[in-house]
Amino acid sequence: MKILLTGINGQVGAAIAQALADSTLQHTLIALDRQALDLSDAAAIARSVQQHQPDIIINPAAYTAVDQAEHERELAFAINAQAPKVLAEQARLLGIPLLHFSTDYVFDGSKNGAWLEHDPTGPLNVYGASKLEGERAIQDSGCQHLILRTSWVYSRRGKNFYLTMRRLLSERDRVSVVADQHGTPTPAGWLAAVTLQLLQQWQQGQWHNGIYHCTPSGVTSWFGFAQAIAAQLVCEGQLQAALSPIPSSAYPTPAARPANSQLDCGALARDWQISLPSWEQALSEHL
Template identity: 45%
Template sequence: MTILVFGRTGQVAQELAVHAGVTCLDRFQADLAQPQSCAAAIRAASPTAVINAAAYTAVDQAEDEETLANVINADAPAAMARECAALGIPFVSISTDYVFDGSGEAPWKPDDATGPLGAYGRSKLAGEQGIASAGGAYGILRTSWVVSAHGNNFVKTMLRLGVERDRLSIVADQIGGPTPARDIAAACLTMARQLAEDAGKAGVYHFGGAPNVSWAGFARAIFTEAGIECQVQDIPSADYPTPAQRPLNSRLDCSTLETTFGITRPDWQQGLSDIVSDLKTTH
């Protein structure tokens, strides 16, 4: 199977790149700000499946750049999905828990009512709608709190700050599942392969690490894993204001992904151990 991936430098794209048969495109080869260039790239490559691992992910900046976020997160994936539908090949795209309003404490199911709190969430939801309306064999994988040894993410930020400071104040009222990018990449590949055989599996699915934890609790686990002595003080989101509001409840019900594709929730604690180990060997 030959798989074309949009994205090269992102966390999931870098994990996908190590797999055989995968070709990753950077923004110079396919600019998501020019959606038709993405469709043209698919036609030129003639792959057997496409995975979109690229996105506008600057959550706060999106509040001031919603038009651009919409082009990259909505128009481009929709153009990719239409081209894949025309070619009769599966299309898998990564989405986010930010399509929900974060209310309550129950894990979000794929068919729950959406209600994005900000521009980023709205742009990703619009992308989901465009993909679904394209009419092809598609898989939308909503995930949360992506972490890896690559790029910028919470684990790497905590590892840096933890050695610089004796104490950190971390938000404790946002709950979710940290999700290793390596596991997201594997899930996307599994979905693409199975969708190629059974288009009836098309739809929206959830994938988040287990067990659910707060950002503060996750920070403590990071320091323990890395052997860093840094105290964590729990604070509410109200004490750490940001331009874009974050959902308090990012718990995801991942049961349909398991029943349909046989993909289980990843253990983020094992993933964290792998990330810390990878970083030690590369630095």
């Protein structure tokens, strides 16, 4: 099995590459970073896929600077919408599947309860709009595809809430964190483990086209997530700061965020037999 993997310097891409290296799955990995493949260059994407002739494409790469996207709309759409479209078109031409990662930010956050795959979308910011257009382009391409929407991704690399909180909580006397936005923290390592399970099922001839929500179970706020991180630091003897909850209005950002990002992942568990640990258990296991 020849796997073409994009975004290997990102949180999810790096985790998938490591999981594949540690696995017994028989494969050849074509791991492409930003230097090897410019995802803002549609022609380069098509050439790369045709050159490597993979058996499957995995695309966790994305423009993820949510606030910066408000000022770089063209670049965000090139990477998050146009690039998936080209990858999907190439996948269709080769008759291979595309596994693509998307986001909770395709929703407006107004629903009471967890979002289902078929719920109406309504992104509040450029990042979410660009990711939604990428989803639609993949669906319209006619290729065999699996789109995984996830949320609040973190790991021990890159820029993410987990690392930021660890640093601030160990350096400052007090840290204020938004408490009225809710979702499910998702470790990149857990997403990588899920990806391996999906690949194994695909090898066995099992595949379900479409969009699936993919996070651990449960829900918390950014403040609740920060409390869990603070508890880790207590055990490590590194906690310095006291935590204070604040409303979103007290921490304005260029891009609006959905108040409710919780995703219902029941379909993933049912169709793909993926177990869904609590987000607290996932935090403990994957870090």
